[in-house]
Amino acid sequence: MRIGIDFGTSYSAAGAVIEGKLQLIQFGADQQFRTTVFFPQRLPDLSEFELTDALQDEIQKLTGEFRRDQSKRHAELRARREEAMRRPEPQRTHELNMIPSPRVRTDLELERDARALVRRRWAAEEMRKAMLEGADLQRALYGEEAVDAFIEGSAGQLVVSPKSMLGYRLEARARDTLLGIATQLLRHIRLTASAQLGCDVRAAILGRPVRFRSSMKEAGGVQALEILTDASYAAGFDEVEFLEEPAAAAYGYHQGSERPRRTLILDIGGGTTDMAVADVGGPGAAPIVHGSWGEPVGGTDVDIELSMRSVMPLFGKGVTDTPVHRFYEASAVQDLQRQAKFRETSFEHVVAPYGHRLETLKEAGHTVRLNRAVERAKIRLSEASNVTLGLDFIEAGLLAHIDAQRLSDAATPFLFQLRSLMERARAELNAPPETVYLTGGMSRSPYVPLLVKEIFPDAELVAGNASLGVVTGLAHAAASHRSDQK
Incomplete structure (x- = not known):
């Protein structure tokens, strides 16, 4: 049995095609789970x-x-x-x-x-x-359960978005730790899929971005694939392959398209933005992919920018002489090193009430809780004109007011890079696409289709399943691979 796995920056999912029917794996009540793991541990005795x-x-x-x-x-x-x-x-x-x-x-x-x-x-x-000694790894929690346990003050280690760290320069010990985390997540997916499909799942096709987030350019992408490959085998898979995520999304769109059409696939996730041009639809078993482009930017960048612009002023950004990078460290919950630096910094010298707020934000679970609130505000602002965040866990009565204009401002750096990526693709295309297929969590944002229509005014916009477009395609690609092997 071969399954498709979307090992995402923000959320992960898995699925398979059995007897021609798509079957997505359930993780609790949902068809995906937040790519976050919590390892329960006893705190060292001080x-x-x-x-x-x-x-x-x-x-x-x-x-x-x-x-x-x-x-x-x-x-x-x-x-x-x-x-x-x-x-x-x-x-x-x-x-x-x-x-x-x-x-x-x-x-x-x-x-x-x-x-x-x-x-x-x-x-x-x-x-x-x-x-590193593997303490309590078998009792790990995943997704929202992991975040809740950490926020509630349970002793242990929370790792948010390990995929975003795969391409960065790592010391040997840090690499081993990250390998162990990826192994646990992939084992969780494999065992959950095996239980639901009624067989021992041992083969998988994993989605991968066109470009990983990296501090080492192309070498970072090579390292990321090496870690994911090693983690897959350690998790119990005997066979593993990789497929670029926009190409995977093309597989999913291909299944429901009756006539052939030249399509630009735009997949905007939490950590990366990927595009591919493919001929999809018609009688062929698979789409024909002609080219791909990618940038390591996505929804988490907008989350951080929204936090910096709308929430961090309540903690003294722009008001006190606290260096700006300290607020960035607090906002970047997926970066373990920055989070550690933030927790190690003393803010007792910062004037009231900001110093006390920053010291409170350092407490276990609080930066993650704040990040989750900002992310939810971003999603709600797709439909509402303003949102108010209650920050009572920092200070009684503390509120952050965020409006749609502030979100638009926070999204500006991301949209600049998205525009550049699409313009580069447009310049390299022999012919404009008939259709632009949107998938990935950030495709829900109202400003994304507006920009797409500006760059490709004659193309039909098709909104795919924002959460499951890539994993659906990976499941079909896995099934296609099985057929090829017969």
Whole structure:
């Protein structure tokens, strides 16, 4: 039995074609699950923390860095005040009111902060060691269950969107950890499919983006496929192949098209945007794909931008002197390294109420909870003109008001890249497409079809299944492969 697997940045799904009928795998009550896994673990016992000579040296080093940072920050504020004093009224008063009053922290306080940071890093290292040893892997939770368990404060490790990290430069230990996570997710899919299909599933076709998110250009894509291949075999598959996701979506659209038509497939997911031109429809068993294009941008980029523009000002962005990258670290929940850096940063020096809000945001589960709220707001704004997010878990009565215009602004960088991608494809096509087939979660956004119509004004727009277009095609491709083997 060969199945198709859409191992997505945001959501994953699987399916098979049995006796000519599509059968999608159920994950709980749904036909997909959030690509997130939670590994229950016991937190390290902080009573076991001991200050070795090396850790004491680290504390002294950090204390010195904190002292220098404080002096630099105070000097910058003095310079801003001196500059403001040279302004005429009322500009002078306005600028002076915007400059926070610095709090001078004593050496004892700075050393206390350094010790706390060293202690947190020690606890994080103990956590990573436990994960590498495979602690509680068999009790892993997936999807929304995983997010809920983490938000509720259960001890353990939450990994959001591991696919987005596959193409980045990884140390050996980080690669092994990511391989273990991908293995667990693929094993979860294989075992769930085996139980529902009544057979031991051992072969699969996995969707892959045209271009993976990567810090190593083409080498990152090679690494990503190597990790996914190794993870598939470790998960119990004996055979695994890959098919570019827009080509897979073409397979799905091909099944319901009676007449042949030249079609541009546009698949916009959480992490990547992919396109392919294919002849779909008619009596042939499979579409004919002529070319593909891709960019590593998608819905998660809009989520982060929306959080930065609409929510992070409530935490001091643009109001305090907190570096902008700290707010980005808080928003990028799929990036484990950035999340770790955010949690390690002390915001106690930031003026009220922003410092307290940032410290509260560092608590376990809170950045993920905020990200989920922003993502849901983005989806609701496809139909509503404004949305209000309640942030009581940060501060009683704290609200974030987001309107459709703010979402439009947040989507602008993504739409710029989407426009460039489509214009590049248009320039390379011998003939314009008759049809543009839209799939992927971001295809629901009202601004996407408007842009598509601008670039391809004569093409018919066909809205496919935003969530299941790719996995449907992968299931048909898997069935086609079985037929070829007979």
